[in-house]
Amino acid sequence: MGKNLTQVTTTFYVCDGGSCRKAGSDPVMRATRAYLRNQGLWDTTHTIKTRCIGRCEDAPAAIVHPGDYWYKNLDAQNVIKVMKKHLEEDKPVEELLVFKEGSTVINSDKERPKKVPKPFSLVEDEDLGLIYSTRGFSTDQYTYPLFLYLAETKGPATLTFPHGQTHSFRDIQSVEYGKYQLEVVFNDATLAFTLAGIPKTEPMALQRSRVLVTEFFYEAFRPEKRGIRLKDKMGRLLAIIWLDPADDTVWNYCLKVQLGMSEVLIQSED
Ligand code: FES
Known part of the structure; x- marks a missing residue:
């Protein structure tokens, strides 16, 4: 009982x-x-x-x-x-x-400062050229909401893989979070992203497939070209989410929710 x-x-x-x-x-x-x-x-x-x-x-x-x-x-x-x-x-x-209840202070002996993403900085990227970029948080407390947001709002954004395969979030049907992986179902394909922490007892390939870097960027000469790069622990590119240059909705969501930045001064090299 x-x-x-x-x-x-x-x-x-x-x-x-x-x-x-x-x-x-x-x-x-x-x-x-x-x-x-x-x-x-x-x-x-x-x-x-x-x-x-x-x-x-x-x-x-x-x-x-x-x-x-x-x-x-x-x-x-x-x-x-x-x-x-x-x-x-x-x-x-x-x-x-x-x-x-009612306290206005945290009485901790070891309070850690809140982690915040670094400001965007200018880098010469070997794949994207001159970009402003910053790293976001890559735990599934951030990556899952990101995919969920893209699924619920249907972008506007596209998912591009290193070998060229591209899917528009306008064609997304659902996202389903299983044990470790997020299944992203498009009209024409079902893709999996490993978002959760993987125990060491699981196969190495699964451990290595986890999204461990989320990098937000915009091009220095064309700031409207922007997106999110997803990489694994070794820094290998898993996919890029390119955002619609003519629509600020997803970018604003990223700045506010994913990066916690209330205002960002978008710089341009022009
Ligand atoms: S507070 Fe107990 S593990 Fe985080």
Whole structure:
């Protein structure tokens, strides 16, 4: 039988993402559950392992509800203190909090600066000539939304492969994200892009096919010629998404959503 949620008053969400596991989330969860079992608090307190909760620098991290209390630097000892405080006094352990409802600051000991793409810079590219380019983020938290946007808006853009094969996003039917790969279905072809991280146990060819570089560029002498280059880990070109020179829609989406740039001064060498 599942947990009787009608009896639950407090829930501990213990992060079980990669960074937290490395930092010791397993002992934290074990200590938490053993304490609840032995104290007879099992039925009224729920414990849930989560995937990454976005505070890897504070690993092992956890969230306590009610109250939206975010904890940092947990271990098998201090998590007991946290539980006792919540369950016996309905209060947080302030010194271990990274955030609580209503806070305007993040109380982290290891806060990392937000990563932002570099500004566009002028480069002499061996394939494209003189271009302004910058690298975007290439995790699937960015690449999947990019393809989804192109599919939902139907471009205007074209996908070009190194061997010359070209598909217009106007002819796209769907995008389907499987285990690791995004299947992009056009009227006349179905293509696959590896977007997710691939475990080392998977075939090397699959690991190597992952899109790991997304490069946004425009030509220096014709700024309206612009696009996105997708490359693998070795810097090999996988495909180029060329944007319609007469339509700014996708380019503006790229600047705002993919690169987080509110305003870009487009430079031209003319
Ligand atoms: S892995 Fe736990 S916060 Fe990211």
